[in-house]
Structure formats: structure tokens, C-alpha cells
Amino acid sequence: MYSFKNKVFTRFLGYIVPLCILMFMLVLVTFEYINYQKSIKALDKKLNTLSSAYSLLLSEPVALKDKTKIELLSLSLISDPSIDGVLVKATDGTIFESYGVAGNFDEKFTARHSINHSIEDAYKKVGTIALSMTTDVIWKETKNRLFYELLLLILLIISLLLSTRIAYVNSIGIRLKNLLRSIRNFSRTGVHEDITVKFNDEIGEVINAYNAMQKQRILSRKNLEKYQAKLVEEVNETKRLSQRLSYEASHDLLTGLINRREFEIQLNHLISTAHTNHKESCFCFLDLDQFKIINDTSGHIAGDELLKQLSALFNDKVSSRDVIARLGGDEFGLLLPNCNMSKAKEIAENLLAEIKSYKFKWEERSYRIGASIGVVQITQYSENIETVMKDADMACYMAKEAGRNRVYLHNENDLLFRRKLQQMEWVSKINSALEKDQFQLWYQPIVKSHGEKNCQTLCHFEVLVRMLDKQEIINPGRFLPAAERYNLSPQIDRWVLNKTLDFVGNSPEILDELEICSINLSGLTFADEYFVSFAKHKISNSKVPPEKICFEITETAAISNLSVALMAIQELKELGCLFSLDDFGSGLSSFSYLKNLPVDFIKIDGEFIKGIHNNPINQAMVKSIHEVGKVMNKKTIAEFVESEEDIATLKTIGVDYLQGYAIQEPEVIPRKYLRKSIEV
Numbered sequence: 001m002y003s004f005k006n007k008v009f010t011r012f013l014g015y016i017v018p019l020c021i022l023m024f025m026l027v028l029v030t031f032e033y034i035n036y037q038k039s040i041k042a043l044d045k046k047l048n049t050l051s052s053a054y055s056l057l058l059s060e061p062v063a064l065k066d067k068t069k070i071e072l073l074s075l076s077l078i079s080d081p082s083i084d085g086v087l088v089k090a091t092d093g094t095i096f097e098s099y100g101v102a103g104n105f106d107e108k109f110t111a112r113h114s115i116n117h118s119i120e121d122a123y124k125k126v127g128t129i130a131l132s133m134t135t136d137v138i139w140k141e142t143k144n145r146l147f148y149e150l151l152l153l154i155l156l157i158i159s160l161l162l163s164t165r166i167a168y169v170n171s172i173g174i175r176l177k178n179l180l181r182s183i184r185n186f187s188r189t190g191v192h193e194d195i196t197v198k199f200n201d202e203i204g205e206v207i208n209a210y211n212a213m214q215k216q217r218i219l220s221r222k223n224l225e226k227y228q229a230k231l232v233e234e235v236n237e238t239k240r241l242s243q244r245l246s247y248e249a250s251h252d253l254l255t256g257l258i259n260r261r262e263f264e265i266q267l268n269h270l271i272s273t274a275h276t277n278h279k280e281s282c283f284c285f286l287d288l289d290q291f292k293i294i295n296d297t298s299g300h301i302a303g304d305e306l307l308k309q310l311s312a313l314f315n316d317k318v319s320s321r322d323v324i325a326r327l328g329g330d331e332f333g334l335l336l337p338n339c340n341m342s343k344a345k346e347i348a349e350n351l352l353a354e355i356k357s358y359k360f361k362w363e364e365r366s367y368r369i370g371a372s373i374g375v376v377q378i379t380q381y382s383e384n385i386e387t388v389m390k391d392a393d394m395a396c397y398m399a400k401e402a403g404r405n406r407v408y409l410h411n412e413n414d415l416l417f418r419r420k421l422q423q424m425e426w427v428s429k430i431n432s433a434l435e436k437d438q439f440q441l442w443y444q445p446i447v448k449s450h451g452e453k454n455c456q457t458l459c460h461f462e463v464l465v466r467m468l469d470k471q472e473i474i475n476p477g478r479f480l481p482a483a484e485r486y487n488l489s490p491q492i493d494r495w496v497l498n499k500t501l502d503f504v505g506n507s508p509e510i511l512d513e514l515e516i517c518s519i520n521l522s523g524l525t526f527a528d529e530y531f532v533s534f535a536k537h538k539i540s541n542s543k544v545p546p547e548k549i550c551f552e553i554t555e556t557a558a559i560s561n562l563s564v565a566l567m568a569i570q571e572l573k574e575l576g577c578l579f580s581l582d583d584f585g586s587g588l589s590s591f592s593y594l595k596n597l598p599v600d601f602i603k604i605d606g607e608f609i610k611g612i613h614n615n616p617i618n619q620a621m622v623k624s625i626h627e628v629g630k631v632m633n634k635k636t637i638a639e640f641v642e643s644e645e646d647i648a649t650l651k652t653i654g655v656d657y658l659q660g661y662a663i664q665e666p667e668v669i670p671r672k673y674l675r676k677s678i679e680v
Contacts, residue, residue: 021157025150032146039138179207182214252326254304255311263325263333267378268385270337274378281337281378282344285392286351288330289370289404294360302362306369309360317354318347333392341377341409348373348407356405370405372396377410394420426482429469434491438468441499444666446518446637446659449651462518462552462659463500464666465492480522489522490531496520497538503669505543518550518580523557527564532571539575546576552603554582559593569598580637585625595632602629604655606640613645623653630654 089095250262258266270281288310295303307330314324314332323335334351336344352371360367374395382388391410397420399408433439442464467474483489500519504511525531539546551572558565558581569579580601581594585608594602604625608618626636638650641660650658 025153028149029146032142036138036142179210255308255326257311258323258325260325260327263323263327264385266323266335267388270335270378271382271385271388274380274382278380279338280340281335282339282341283376283378283388283392284334284336284344284348285374285396286332286334287372287396287400289372291330291369294367298362298365305362306360310355313354313358317351341375344375345407345409348375352407372399372404373407374399375407375409390424394424423482423485426479427486427488430479430483430488433467434495439492439495440466440468440473441496441503441669442466442666443669444659445664446657447663449655449658459513460516463496465496484522484524487524490525490528493521493525494534497535501538501542501544511543514548516550516578517548518552520552523554523560526553526557526568527561532568535572536575539577547578550578550580550601552580552582555584555586558597562593562596566596573598585621591628594628599634601635601637603637603639609638609640609646610642611646613643613649619649619653622655626653626655
């Protein structure tokens with residue numbers, strides 16, 4: 001099969017080969033021409049030879065010659081294709097013999113003239129022998145030979161072109177076949193092998209384009225595979241991240257339990273189920289007892305480890321259909337679907353027993369812990385998730401109030417429970433009063449025991465607070481326990497301090513006569529690390545001299561965190577403020593702490609003052625407190641003085657100041673003395 005190697009060879013076939021054929025034809029014609037000339041020369045030579053042969057007959061009488069020889073000689077000459085005529089003449093011009101055409105003599109013979117002359121001609125001499133030579137035969141032969149040679153050359157050229165064309169067509173078919181086979185293989189296996197390009201023609205360009213396209217497809221496929229792999233990896237990573245975010249959104253990261261958000265979703269589902277199917281379930285609210293001790297003594301890392309270990313314990317002990325969650329801090333929630341109250345109590349008590357028996361070890365220390373568990377039933381009458389959570393929290397609080405480390409079953413008819421529930425209801429009222437400025441300042445004078453009974457001017461008084469609710473004046477005994485329980489008392493105390501400084505500072509007639517203004521501080525306020533700086537800032541920027549401000553703190557609040565109390569008292573005393581120790585004598589170790597507290601006044605607990613005139617024991621207690629105060633250079637104040645007899649007895653004992661209904665009942669501070677409320 002003929003094949004072209006490259007484009008140069010193709011051009012060779014297109015341009016060089018025709019030129020070579022032309023040159024070959026020229027060479028062939030030249031060669032034939034040379035042969036023709038050689039034939040002419042051979043004819044001339046032959047003519048010379050014949051002339052020599054005939055020269056023997058010249059100048060001889062015919063009679064001396066054999067007429068037959070002459071005739072045979074003439075016939076032999078005429079048979080030569082290059083001699084077309086023979087003419088024999090005598091010297092006198094008589095023709096003895098003639099054959100063919102004697103063109104040289106301008107004579108043409110169409111018939112043979114035999115030698116049939118008379119005898120007298122026999123003695124005539126042969127004068128001329130004429131030979132008529134022709135090149136037509138030679139030219140004809142040369143022309144025929146040249147024709148057949150050219151014909152053969154043309155046939156060879158045609159055969160060459162046909163074979164080339166056939167080879168080219170075959171190469172197209174083969175290349176197309178290879179191309180189709182490559183396409184089928186690629187579509188079947190995805191593997192591409194380059195097709196060898198032998199022709200740089202259109203098909204070759206197609207194959208080159210196909211090779212390039214397949215390489216690009218393979219490259220694109222590889223890039224696509226890389227992109228798909230990367231995309232799959234990103235999708236998987238996104239899925240993992242989504243799962244992680246979903247897990248983190250619904251689980252507590254420390255313990256692995258579900259968090260409060262997810263717990264409330266499931267609790268809400270149980271409440272909806274109870275409304276629809278009337279199926280009862282239970283919710284156990286669990287709060288660890290004394291967890292703060294572990295945090296304070298061993299650090300928060302130990303506390304976190306305890307939470308993780310207890311969470312693992314809870315997971316092992318509760319049923320797979322039950323839901324345990326960490327609600328926050330050391331609080332946990334347990335949902336018991338399709339469970340009545342008695343069964344829930346049994347489960348809660350078993351869980352509490354596991355907690356009690358658990359020993360937590362950290363470094364060289366070991367701890368025993370407990371828990372308070374409140375159990376509330378979820379029924380078709382359960383209002384909503386807020387109500388259920390509130391009841392469960394209150395039930396847990398009741399368990400703590402009852403002595404901790406126990407289970408309390410929620411019961412709306414329980415008197416103590418209802419009282420605590422009322423405290424929780426006070427929370428919203430307190431917040432509303434703070435927001436709407438619905439508290440009211442009152443005052444009650446504190447007078448010297450050996451001065452005037454009725455204080456005509458506000459020279460020494462205690463600031464009191466009341467709440468306004470729909471024009472009702474609410475005494476602090478009703479809302480302050482709830483404020484203490486739910487950490488709202490610091491906000492109330494700040495409001496009171498602001499309003500008191502406002503009232504006194506904007507009342508020149510009161511400020512001039514004022515000796516001491518007493519302001520109560522709750523234990524939570526005193527433990528607030530930011531309150532001291534707040535109080536110093538407010539007092540420093542008010543018109544009231546610091547030495548006219550006396551802060552009253554209860555004995556219980558002072559000794560519950562003695563170091564914090566000492567630091568707070570010291571800072572405010574450096575500013576010039578005074579301090580009074582309220583409810584003194586209510587604790588078992590009152591005297592032992594008194595020497596460590598740099599207070600200016602000792603306010604004797606009202607339980608010792610009520611009816612003191614006919615109670616010798618209380619008289620002895622008050623007398624001893626007064627004497628100790630006198631030795632320590634601290635003034636004593638008797639509160640809850642309710643009768644003239646009590647006044648007389650207290651004067652006899654020598655108590656420095658008196659306060660109570662027998663002196664003067666509390667009165668409201670007129671609003672004309674108060675500016676618009678400022679945020680505390």
C-alpha cells in the first residue's frame with residue numbers, strides 16, 4: 001500500500017513527479033530522434049554499399065551480364081523497405097530495368113518493366129543505376145515505436161495515479177476506521193490512545209483535532225474528577241459541619257447530653273401529646289447539692305469532670321426511652337414519657353440513691369454529693385412549657401428547702417408550695433416596678449433615748465421602701481423575700497440609694513438638719529463586687545456628705561462572707577460613710593464576729609426588744625449587747641420599740657437610740673423631694 005510520509009513528499013508527487021515525467025518524455029523523444037538519425041546514417045551506408053555493388057555493372061554491356069542477375073538484384077533491392085525504386089539505364093538513356101518509383105529522376109513507375117530489349121541493346125552499356133531511397137519507413141517505424149512507448153508511459157502514469165489514489169482512499173478508510181475504533185474504545189473504556197497521523201491533509205487535521213480533543217476531554221475529565229472529588233469532600237465536610245452544628249445546637253458540649261433548647265422541644269412535644277392523647281408523663285428537675293464546694297475547693301476543672309462523670313452515670317441508669325439533659329450549671333432534667341407520678345417517684349429515688357453512693361475523686365480528695373429532685377406531672381391540664389418548667393423548678397426548690405438530698409413531688413395544694421409560687425409571681429411585679437418607677441421611699445426616725453421622743457425634723461432616720469401596685473402600697477415583707485430568692489434585691493438597693501441621695505441632696509432644709517441617713521443593703525448587694533464602686537461614684541457626685549450616710553447590713557449577710565464584707569466596709573468607710581450592724585444577736589456567734597467588723601452602730605434584733613419591759617431574759621441580752629458595744633465604742637440602736645414601757649426599760653438599760661412605732665410610724669417621703677427616676 002502506497003503511503004505518503006509527509007507533506008514534502010506530497011508536494012514531490014504534486015510537482016516533481018509531473019516534471020520528471022515531462023523530462024522522461026523529452027529524453028524518450030530525443031532517444032528516438034537519435035535512433036532515427038542512426039537509421040538514416042545506416043541507410044546511407046547501405047546505399048553506399050549497394051552503390052559499390054552496382055558499380056560492378058556499370059560500363060559493362062548488358063549482354064555481358066546475366067539479365068537474371070540484374071533482375072534478381074533489382075528485386076532484392078526493391079524488397080528492402082528503405083528502397084522504393086530501382087532504375088537501370090544504358091549510357092544512351094535506354095531503360096533496361098525499373099521497379100517501384102525512381103523519384104530522383106522524376107519518374108514514377110506504376111508497373112514493372114522487364115528487360116525485354118532487342119539484341120542490339122545487349123551490347124549497350126549500363127550507364128546509370130538509380131536507386132530511390134525513402135525514410136518514410138524509418139519514420140513510420142520510429143513514430144509507431146514512439147507512440148507505443150508514450151502510450152505505455154501514459155498507462156504507467158495512470159496506473160501510478162490510480163494506485164496512489166487507491167492508496168490514499170484506502171488510507172482514508174483505514175484512518176476513519178481507526179478513528180471510529182478509537183471513539184468506540186474511548187466511549188467504552190474511557191482510555192484514549194493517540195492515532196498516528198500519516199497524512200497532513202484534512203483527515204489528518206481531523207485526527208489531530210480528535211487527538212487534541214480527546215486529550216482535552218481526558219484532561220477535563222481528570223479536572224472534573226478532581227473537582228468532583230473536591231466537591232464531594234466539600235459536601236461531606238459541609239455535611240459533617242452541619243451534623244456537628246446540629247449536634248452542638250442540640251447537645252451540651254461538656255457532658256454530651258442534650259441541652260436545654262432540645263430538652264424544651266421534647267418537653268413541649270410531651271405536653272402536646274398529653275393534650276391530644278391524654279397520656280400522662282413526668283418531668284424531674286434535678287439540682288446537685290453542694291456542687292459549689294467542689295468548684296471552690298478543687299477548681300472548675302474538677303467541677304466539669306464531676307458533671308461529665310455524673311452525666312455518664314445518668315445515661316447508664318435511665319431507660320433508653322427516657323430523656324436526660326443538662327439544663328445549665330449543675331441542673332439536669334429528666335423526661336419520663338408515659339409514666340405516672342408513683343413510677344416517676346420510684347425512678348427519681350433510685351437515681352438519687354445512685355448519686356448519693358457515688359464518690360467523686362479528684363487528686364487526693366474525694367467528695368460525696370447529693371441532689372434535690374423536683375417531680376412534676378405532665379397531663380392534659382398542663383398549660384404550657386413555661387408553667388411546667390416553673391412548677392418543676394419550684395418543686396426542686398421545695399426539696400432544697402425541706403433539707404436537700406431528697407425528692408419532692410409537685411402538689412399545687414401544698415401550702416408551702418403555694419407560698420413559694422407566690423414569691424415567683426412577685427418577680428414579674430418587681431421587674432415591672434423597677435421599669436416603671438413604681439417603688440416609693442418611706443422613712444422612720446431614729447431618736448436618741450435621752451432626747452425628744454418625737455423627732456420634728458429628719459435629723460436621723462432609716463430609709464424604707466414600698467411598692468405601688470394598682471394604687472396599693474405593698475410592704476417589703478411581701479416582695480423582698482422573692483427579691484432575695486431571685487437576685488433582684490441589688491437592683492432595688494441601687495434604686496433606693498439613688499432616690500435617697502436625690503431626695504436629701506435636693507432638700508436643703510433636710511440636708512442642713514440631717515445627722516445620719518440609714519440605708520439598708522441586702523446580703524446579695526453587699527456581695528456584689530461592683531456595688532462598692534457604684535456607691536462611691538454616686539455619693540461622690542451627690543450633695544450629701546459621706547459622713548451623713550450610714551449603710552445597714554444584717555449580721556447574717558456580714559458573717560456569711562466575712563472577708564468580702566470587711567473589704568466593702570473598709571472602702572466605704574475610707575470615703576467617710578458609717579455602718580450599722582442590723583439584727584444583731586440573731587446569730588449564735590454574734591459577739592465573736594463583732595470585734596472583727598468595724599461598724600459604728602449595733603442595731604439590736606427586734607425580737608429582743610418587743611415586750612422587753614416584762615421579759616428579764618431579753619433585758620439581760622440587750623444589756624449585755626449594749627455593754628459590749630459601749631466597751632467597743634459602738635452606739636446601740638433598739639428597733640421595734642412599740643410601747644412606752646419598752647421605752648422606759650430601754651432608757652434604764654442605757655441603749656443609745658430608739659426606733660419603732662412607739663416613737664413614730666414610717667411615713668412616705670413626698671414626691672416633691674424626688675427627681676425623675678434615674679436608671680440603676
